[in-house]
Each structure stands twice: as C-alpha cells, then as structure tokens.
Amino acid sequence: MAFTTPVGFRVLPLSVVQLSLAAVLKCGQSFRWTSYPLPSSPSAESPTHEYRLCLKDRIVCLRQSPDYLFYRSVFPEEQLSPAQEGVRDEEMLAWLKDYFQLDVDLVKLYDQWSGRDQVFDKLKSRFSGIRILRQDPWETLVSFICSSNNNIPRITKMVHALCKQYSPSLVALPPPSVSENCSRDLAMYHPFPPPSVLAAPDVKSTLRTLGFGYRADYIQRTAKMLVDTHGSSISPSGTRESCEEWLTGLRRMSTEDAREELLKFVGVGRKVADCVLLMSLDKREVIPVDTHVHQIAIKHYGLRATGGSKAKSAMTPQVYAQVTTKLVEIWGDFAGWAHSVLFTADLKAFSSFGIQISTTATTTGHVDASPASSPSKRKYTKTQERVDVQKRKRAEVKEKVVVVAAATVAALAVLAAPGYDSSLLEDDNPGSANHDTSSPRRKRRKRSSD
DNA sequence: CATCGACCTATG
DNA sequence: ATAGGTCGAT
Numbered sequence: 004m005a006f007t008t009p010v011g012f013r014v015l016p017l018s019v020v021q022l023s024l025a026a027v028l029k030c031g032q033s034f035r036w037t038s039y040p041l042p043s044s045p046s047a048e049s050p051t052h053e054y055r056l057c058l059k060d061r062i063v064c065l066r067q068s069p070d071y072l073f074y075r076s077v078f079p080e081e082q083l084s085p086a087q088e089g090v091r092d093e094e095m096l097a098w099l100k101d102y103f104q105l106d107v108d109l110v111k112l113y114d115q116w117s118g119r120d121q122v123f124d125k126l127k128s129r130f131s132g133i134r135i136l137r138q139d140p141w142e143t144l145v146s147f148i149c150s151s152n153n154n155i156p157r158i159t160k161m162v163h164a165l166c167k168q169y170s171p172s173l174v175a176l177p178p179p180s181v182s183e184n185c186s187r188d189l190a191m192y193h194p195f196p197p198p199s200v201l202a203a204p205d206v207k208s209t210l211r212t213l214g215f216g217y218r219a220d221y222i223q224r225t226a227k228m229l230v231d232t233h234g235s236s237i238s239p240s241g242t243r244e245s246c247e248e249w250l251t252g253l254r255r256m257s258t259e260d261a262r263e264e265l266l267k268f269v270g271v272g273r274k275v276a277d278c279v280l281l282m283s284l285d286k287r288e289v290i291p292v293d294t295h296v297h298q299i300a301i302k303h304y305g306l307r308a309t310g311g312s313k314a315k316s317a318m319t320p321q322v323y324a325q326v327t328t329k330l331v332e333i334w335g336d337f338a339g340w341a342h343s344v345l346f347t348a349d350l351k352a353f354s355s356f357g358i359q360i361s362t363t364a365t366t367t368g369h370v371d372a373s374p375a376s377s378p379s380k381r382k383y384t385k386t387q388e389r390v391d392v393q394k395r396k397r398a399e400v401k402e403k404v405v406v407v408a409a410a411t412v413a414a415l416a417v418l419a420a421p422g423y424d425s426s427l428l429e430d431d432n433p434g435s436a437n438h439d440t441s442s443p444r445r446k447r448r449k450r451s452s453d
Numbered sequence: 454c455a456t457c458g459a460c461c462t463a464t465g
Numbered sequence: 466a467t468a469g470g471t472c473g474a475t
Contacts, residue, residue, distance in 0.1 A: 031469070147469085148471095150468095150469060150470080151468095151469085151470040151471060152460080152461085152462090152467085152468065152469090152470050152471085153461095153462085153463095153468060153469075153470085154463080154464085154467090154468040154469080155468090155469080156463090156464095157462075157463065157464090157468080158469090211461080214461080214462065214463090215461075215462090216460070216461025216462055217459090217460045217461050217471090217472095218460095218461075219461085221471080221472095269471085269472085270470090270471065270472085271471080272470060272471045272472085273470090273471095274469070274470060274471090275469095275470075275471080278469080291469075292469090293468095293469035293470080294467090294468085294469070294470090295468095295469060296469080317455090317456075317457085318470075319455070319456085320454095320455090321455090346469080350469095
C-alpha cells in the first residue's frame with residue numbers, strides 16, 4: 004500500500020520538501036504548537052509525530068509523511084450533520100492553505116536562492132521544507148515581545164502559560180497515542196487571549212508571577228494601547244476584536260508604514276517589528292536582524308565585522324541596515340523566507356536535523372545514505388563516537404540527541420564525509436575565525452549586588 | 454543622534 | 466555570560 008490515512012484524518016498530497024512540519028513548527032516562528040510522538044510503525048513512511056494548535060474555535064491536528072499531510076480539526080462538543088462536516092473540511096483546507104502559504108512554491112524559491120548563493124546551496128538538501136508561516140498578527144506581536152533577550156524554550160513556556168492563564172480551555176483531548184476512550188490524562192487546549200483581556204491593569208503583576216520579567220509590562224501596555232486606540236468591540240460577523248482586525252489590516256500597508264505603526268508599541272523595537280512584519284503581515288522581504296543573523300552575515304556573506312570579532316558589537320541601526328541591505332541584495336524579494344532557512348540551520352536544536360537516519364537500527368546501525376562513506380563498513384565504537392563528538396566541540400542538544408541516538412551516529416558519519424562544510428553551522432568557535440589581535444577590551448560591568 | 458546600562462530569568 | 470532586545474538617560 005502506498006500510505007495509510009490515520010483514522011479521523013483527511014489527507015492532502017504535499018511533499019515534505021514543500022513543507023516540513025518538524026522544522027517549521029519548532030524553529031521559533033510559532034511558540035504554541037504542541038507535538039506528540041506517535042507509536043513507532045513498521046512503515047518508515049508513516050508519521051512519527053502529531054502536532055496540535057488551539058485556534059479560537061477548534062483544535063488543529065496534523066501529521067505528516069514524506070508525500071502527504073494529514074489533518075483534522077476538533078471542535079468543542081457538538082454534533083454535526085455530514086453536510087456540516089463537509090463544510091468544515093473545506094474550511095480546514097482553506098486554513099491550511101492560508102497558514103502555511105501553500106500557494107508559494109518553496110522548491111522554486113530554493114532553486115532561485117541556490118543559484119544566487121553558494122552558502123544556501125549547500126544547506127538546501129538538509130534543511131528543506133522551511134517556509135514562513137502566515138500567523139495571527141496579535142499573537143505574533145505578543146510572542147515576539149516575549150522574545151527579547153530570551154530563548155526559544157522559555158518563550159514557548161511563557162506563551163503557553165499566558166494562554167492557560169487568560170483563556171478558558173476550549174476543549175480537552177487525549178494525547179494521540181492513547182485510545183480515545185481512555186480519559187485518564189486529557190490535555191487542555193487554550194486559545195490565544197484577545198487584546199482586551201491582556202489590557203487589564205493587573206496583567207502586569209500576574210505575568211511577572213508567571214516569569215515574564217520586564218516583558219510583563221510591555222505586553223499589558225501594548226494591549227492597552229491597542230485597545231484604546233483601535234477598539235475592542237467584536238464585529239457581528241467575526242470572532243475577533245476590532246483592534247485585531249486593524250492589526251491584520253497592516254497587511255495592506257507598505258512595509259515602511261506598517262513598521263512605523265508597530266514601532267509605536269512598547270517593547271517593540273526594530274527586530275520585533277520585523278518579526279511581526281515577516282511572520283504575520285506578508286512582508287516577505289523583511290529580515291529580522293538579531294545577533295545571530297548578524298554573525299551569519301559576517302561569517303558567510305562578507306559583512307565587515309565592527310568592533311571585536313568575538314565581542315557582540317552593538318546592534319546599531321546602522322549595522323542593522325547593513326545586514327538587511329546585504330542579505331536582501333543576495334536573496335531578493337523573498338529574503339525573509341531565505342533568512343529563516345539559514346537561521347534554522349544555525350539553531351543548536353537543529354544540529355542533527357535533516358540527516359538520514361537508519362531506521363533498521365536493530366542490527367548494526369549501518370549508515371547507507373552517504374556515498375562518501377568509506378566502502379568498508381565503518382563501525383562507530385563508543386570510543387570513536389566520543390572522540391568525534393569532542394572533535395566537533397559543539398554544544399549538543401541533550402535530550403534530542405538521546406532520543407535519536409541512531410541519528411547521531413549517522414550524523415557523525417555524514418559530518419566526517421568529505422564535501423560537508425562544517426563551518427556552515429559553526430557558532431562561536433573561539434579557535435577558528437577569531438584571531439583578531441585588536442584589544443579584547445572587556446567592558447567594565449557595573450556589578451549588581453549578589 | 455549614537456552610546457550605554459538596566460532590565461527578568463533560566464541555563465551553560 | 467548569554468539567550469532571536471528595548472527603553473530611557475546622557
């Protein structure tokens with residue numbers, strides 16, 4: 004059989020090179036998807052995970068195989084006629100097409116970027132299927148206010164805590180692995196709260212309690228500004244507040260005008276504004292420049308490094324402009340999309356992503372995929388593996404690597420193969436590119452008490 | 454207008 | 466010390 008559709012799911016033909024859920028839903032665009040591992044199947048083609056997202060009125064459930072996307076939606080308790088079910092299926096399909104921007108031919112874009120950029124060309128096979136989501140602007144705005152001086156795991160935790168705190172649970176579902184009847188451990192799903200809810204004065208202190216730090220104030224104040232300026236009434240037809248509609252309306256504005264509006268909010272600087280523009284407001288050429296992207300531009304695209312090479316040079320508006328100008332020049336009008344591929348490739352959590360894993364690990368985790376691997380079957384002993392790991396001297400993701408131990412073995416083989424440019428994914432390697440002899444100039448820090 | 458320190462918190 | 470920064474004061 005070609006494939007099996009999971010019970011209760013609809014199927015959409017879609018290649019994983021057009022969309023990779025495993026990459027896109029975890030690379031720091033959206034922070035609200037939950038993922039569940041599925042029981043391993045005899046077929047290598049079957050989905051390994053289910054992903055779920057809580058919308059305002061339903062839960063979206065997704066699974067993916069190399070050639071198909073499986074989807075279903077779950078609504079709060081209500082029985083529907085088959086006709087209504089059909090309508091909802093159409094709705095769901097429309098939502099998928101919109102959210103994942105499936106009208107955009109990602110393979111064609113990859114080819115274009117490859118032609119213009121050798122660095123990209125080397126990454127494209129490993130990091131395929133990475134595209135920009137078209138997310139809800141309000142949720143995106145709040146999420147990226149949370150992102151300042153922060154990391155993906157913590158941002159994820161914060162956003163989930165916020166939803167749990169300020170939205171009633173829409174529906175409870177059993178995890179996909181257990182049977183539907185077993186109602187022992189149900190997972191609760193909370194929508195993202197509307198602006199009016201987060202505009203309440205006490206939100207400040209509550210979010211601080213939840214570990215938001217100084218971002219708590221930004222969020223409450225931004226919500227209040229939005230509501231005060233553009234209203235919180237619900238239009239008769241929609242389920243969204245008027246200020247949410249206004250925010251979405253920025254899609255029809257020019258990039259510069261929309262950015263100017265976003266920068267009025269507290270906690271929203273250039274970088275956060277650009278994230279919102281790219282990920283929710285259709286501004287595909289926009290590149291959010293953070294310290295990481297800055298480093299990528301210096302290391303791979305010949306941008307002049309200002310200040311010490313290791314010391315994080317200040318992200319001045321000037322530097323920001325240099326980086327975006329350079330990268331847009333290379334990648335063109337979908338530069339923001341290309342940026343997300345490079346950015347994802349540089350994430351430590353993706354250090355073993357896109358490597359062929361030997362699914363038949365029962366015998367001798369032999370590695371097939373690499374044509375460059377030595378003809379004699381090379382075995383990786385524990386010692387050998389440790390040596391290689393030390394050689395790479397790179398921060399490894401702890402849990403992920405354990406889960407895919409077999410993949411790690413394969414990854415090491417690939418890394419050892421000629422033709423793999425290890426510098427592509429290098430982060431700060433003190434020994435490699437940083438022999439800047441200018442004064443290291445340690446900045447004198449005001450020491451806060453302890 | 455460019456620069457700089459403070460700001461919450463969790464992890465290497 | 467840094468993580469996908471921003472704000473307010475020199």
